[in-house]
Amino acid sequence: MKKLAGISLVFYFFLFVLPRFCYEKTGDFWYQTILSDLPFNPRWEAERISSAEMEMIPSLLNQRFFFLGSGMQCFAFLGEDEKTVLKFFKHSPSLLKKGRFLWHRPFLDSIFDSYKLAFQELKEETGILFLHLNKTRSLLPTVTLIDKMGNPHQIALDETEFVLQKAGELICKRLRRQMEDQDISGAKRSLDTLFFALSRGYRKGIKNNDRAFRRNVGFSGDHALLLDAGSLLCDERVKIPMEAQKEVLQKGRNLQNWLLKHYPELHVYYMNLVQQMKEE
Template sequence: MKKYLGILFSLLFLFGCERPKGFTLKKITSNYEPSEKWEVTPTLSEETLLKILDQPYIYLGSGNHTYAFESFDGKFVIKFFKQKHMRIQTPFLSQAKIEKRKNEREESFNSYIIAYTHLKEETGLLFLHLNKTNHLGISLKLIDQHGTSTEINLDEMEFLIQKRASLAFDYLGTLIEHGAYGDALIGIRSLLNVVAKRNQMGIYDKDLQFFKNFGFINGQAVEIDIGEYKIGVDVPNTYEELLRLSYQISEFVGEKAPALVSVVESEMNEIISQYKPKNLA
């Protein structure tokens, strides 16, 4: 049976029936029932939420776990989860595959709960909607990567809303290119401090990548990819995690402004040394 299914799928690909690439509405639609463990208490007023969502959202890009859309006014980002990684109501899935997808959904949603509960300011997270509901009553206009408009009922979707951040790579790069070295150093200190604060809370991010997972909002560093947090696990000590980040920052500065590397490394070492374990002193 498996042999014939394989032949059938191969023929479908050959004759142009392959899955569409990039964002589609189907890829963010789920069939999961609501669960009490994914409920959170909103901190935004209904009026504020309606104002944030009373505008079109334009396709921005995709990450490991989500498709992101930017608000027309450029102030917010709404992210919808890639359900293909979590969908279990699919024919011919093995039990092992079903369990893997359940675990992936569990880990991702737990991460969003951690961010919402402990790291709102550090992630720019404003609103979290992990269960289908019937009280929002909001239809949102999305404009996809092809410029096509789609109206979606947000009650039926799982999503999150964050403040729009400038990627750390772009933000610091622009400051360095314009000779604003003092502001760049402030930004780098902010990056290290936001990671140190999270680490000291016992929260681990296994995907610590400066180039794509950090941003800046009004000069303050934030972590914008929030799908890999874990709590209650063995967390690398703060010193080790900051060292990992500092190597990435040094490499970046070396490419942008080699003459600035020694100054940046001196600034970073001043912060990192505060967390150096006594047995390494």
């Protein structure tokens, strides 16, 4: 009986305790999981940015990037300038070939479709500066990533699929800071900016299926940003004001509840903005 109990404890440790410990230490990041053997696909060729914009990219990449977080689709690294974020797509460890991982295609297609849509139609609203979904040659530098444990990793950007995006201050952090500074008018302007960004997407017939609204909306300067662009799709119905309003009510419920709990005055203002969507 004691032997069985001991085996159960060992099993529990390796199944639950050790993975959790490793996740907390590493953020689930292993540099091999951002590498792939994906071939060139014309479907992923996004529109070229202007020469002036392209000239800025090398300087933005000429810095170290520090582990910021891990989501369902990407690992995020914050630049030393604290103004830019590099996001690398997670590649499924289900099939290993030559030390690199291959994606499940259906899931990959939807993610890449979403980021390409964001880059081409909602560049300002998402803050995406550069999108690299096909491998290139001698176009991009090698960057240094610093993982959660402080270990450096040299990554050749030409050989990876990534997004370069403006860094954003999360919406709750921004509103809390403004309210603590008694800047109520500033907090209301932040909400105005948020609804302006959301409305631009809806008018273009772009729907966001991301339900982690509170965690994935932020601000760069005075501009609201949709920080997670991995769940976008085209849906003509959201061009209808009432449908757009339904989307905000459903996807923004966690933000609504947070405002109601912490800042009732802002909650009233937020709901008034929602109501105005029907009147546009």
